Amino acid sequence: MNVAVSQNVGFDGEVSGMNLPDLLQIKAMGRFSGRVAVERGGKTGYLFFRDGDLVHAQLDAAEGKEAFARILAWGGGTFRAEPKVGTTRVTIHEGLQFLLLDALRLQDELSAGLQNGQGDRGAAVQVKKEGGMKDRLVGIAGLQEAVLTDRNGAVLQAMGRDPEGVAAQGMYLVSTAAKITDELGLGSFKGAVVQGNTGHLVTLEGAKNFLFLTVQGEAKPAVVEAEVRRALAGQG
Amino acid sequence: MEAVLRSVVTSPGVIGGMIADDSGQVLVRSMPELYDTAQLARLGTLLMEQGLGLEEATGGVRQSEIRFELGKLITRAAGARSLVLLCEPGVNLQVLSIALNVASKKLEKLPMTQPVVPAAAQEPAKPAPKRQDDGIPAAYRSAMRIYR
Numbered sequence: 001m002n003v004a005v006s007q008n009v010g011f012d013g014e015v016s017g018m019n020l021p022d023l024l025q026i027k028a029m030g031r032f033s034g035r036v037a038v039e040r041g042g043k044t045g046y047l048f049f050r051d052g053d054l055v056h057a058q059l060d061a062a063e064g065k066e067a068f069a070r071i072l073a074w075g076g077g078t079f080r081a082e083p084k085v086g087t088t089r090v091t092i093h094e095g096l097q098f099l100l101l102d103a104l105r106l107q108d109e110l111s112a113g114l115q116n117g118q119g120d121r122g123a124a125v126q127v128k129k130e131g132g133m134k135d136r137l138v139g140i141a142g143l144q145e146a147v148l149t150d151r152n153g154a155v156l157q158a159m160g161r162d163p164e165g166v167a168a169q170g171m172y173l174v175s176t177a178a179k180i181t182d183e184l185g186l187g188s189f190k191g192a193v194v195q196g197n198t199g200h201l202v203t204l205e206g207a208k209n210f211l212f213l214t215v216q217g218e219a220k221p222a223v224v225e226a227e228v229r230r231a232l233a234g235q236g
Numbered sequence: 237m238e239a240v241l242r243s244v245v246t247s248p249g250v251i252g253g254m255i256a257d258d259s260g261q262v263l264v265r266s267m268p269e270l271y272d273t274a275q276l277a278r279l280g281t282l283l284m285e286q287g288l289g290l291e292e293a294t295g296g297v298r299q300s301e302i303r304f305e306l307g308k309l310i311t312r313a314a315g316a317r318s319l320v321l322l323c324e325p326g327v328n329l330q331v332l333s334i335a336l337n338v339a340s341k342k343l344e345k346l347p348m349t350q351p352v353v354p355a356a357a358q359e360p361a362k363p364a365p366k367r368q369d370d371g372i373p374a375a376y377r378s379a380m381r382i383y384r
């Protein structure tokens with residue numbers, strides 16, 4: 001990362017009790033130059049401003065709009081404004097408002113898809129008892145983590161070490177699926193299975209929730225998904 | 237490459253397909269005509285970005301299956317290229333997996349070719365919006381509670 005420290009006037013420190021879009025808009029209106037560091041679940045994303053314009057975002061190896069979308073999809077975190085940290089990188093060319101509205105549009109599309117799909121209970125995830133998810137899922141072979149979130153990705157129940165991280169990955173997949181159906185007209189999102197070399201990610205869609213599962217690399221995600229559905233339906 | 241794609245899009249339950257390179261550019265297409273090349277180019281980009289976004293969590297995406305109300309989108313990595321299939325919601329994945337295994341092996345052995353969609357056609361059709369410092373309606377802003 002190409003980062004420079006300059007002598008800007010202003011405060012730096014941590015902000016809490018405010019959502020990220022609001023904070024970013026305040027920074028834009030104040031013609032902020034510097035870096036906003038967002039921390040969540042042991043990860044840190046960076047948003048760089050120059051004279052109030054968001055010019056660069058970085059999260060691990062991801063940059064630009066992709067990094068911005070992933071940071072937004074975290075659904076929460078700790079923010080730290082660092083006015084003395086700048087960058088020469090420019091990976092974002094859209095205005096902040098456009099990026100935020102685009103995120104809102106995705107939220108609206110997801111909500112619309114939800115309403116259309118509410119009658120499709122056969123394919124939906126149904127957790128019958130609020131407190132019972134962990135008890136029902138523990139012991140399923142190959143299942144590493146299970147995270148139940150609301151439609152915005154806020155964690156409601158979790159089993160595993162990094163629920164926020166799993167929720168962020170899952171919501172990133174959900175947002176990509178929303179863009180795909182926007183292009184292809186395939187209707188509402190119903191779930192996804194992503195098979196990787198070292199692990200798998202399964203997303204199940206319910207009327208009001210998402211259930212995100214991480215599965216060990218050597219396990220078959222379809223088998224784990226079937227076991228989870230059976231357990232949550234109370235048949236296992 | 238067309239023959240490889242044809243061998244898999246003729247499987248039961250498959251509506252159409254395409255092959256994209258590792259930058260998301262469409263190399264070969266056999267999708268329904270209702271999808272224009274720009275739409276498929278954007279699809280290729282989205283799938284490429286999805287693979288990058290989930291790389292750390294999965295150790296590299298081998299296959300993804302995204303389920304929608306009206307269809308399934310299946311993407312199988314094949315070396316530096318990807319096979320993308322649009323399928324009916326009830327497609328038999330076990331049967332399709334056999335065809336995908338064969339096709340992806342063949343695809344890995346084929347030399348790289350130029351994309352069928354020119355780079356300029358892969359750009360979004362709409363112009364980049366101008367920067368603004370405000371403009372989100374207050375109701376939208378208050379509704380946008382992505383962050384708690």
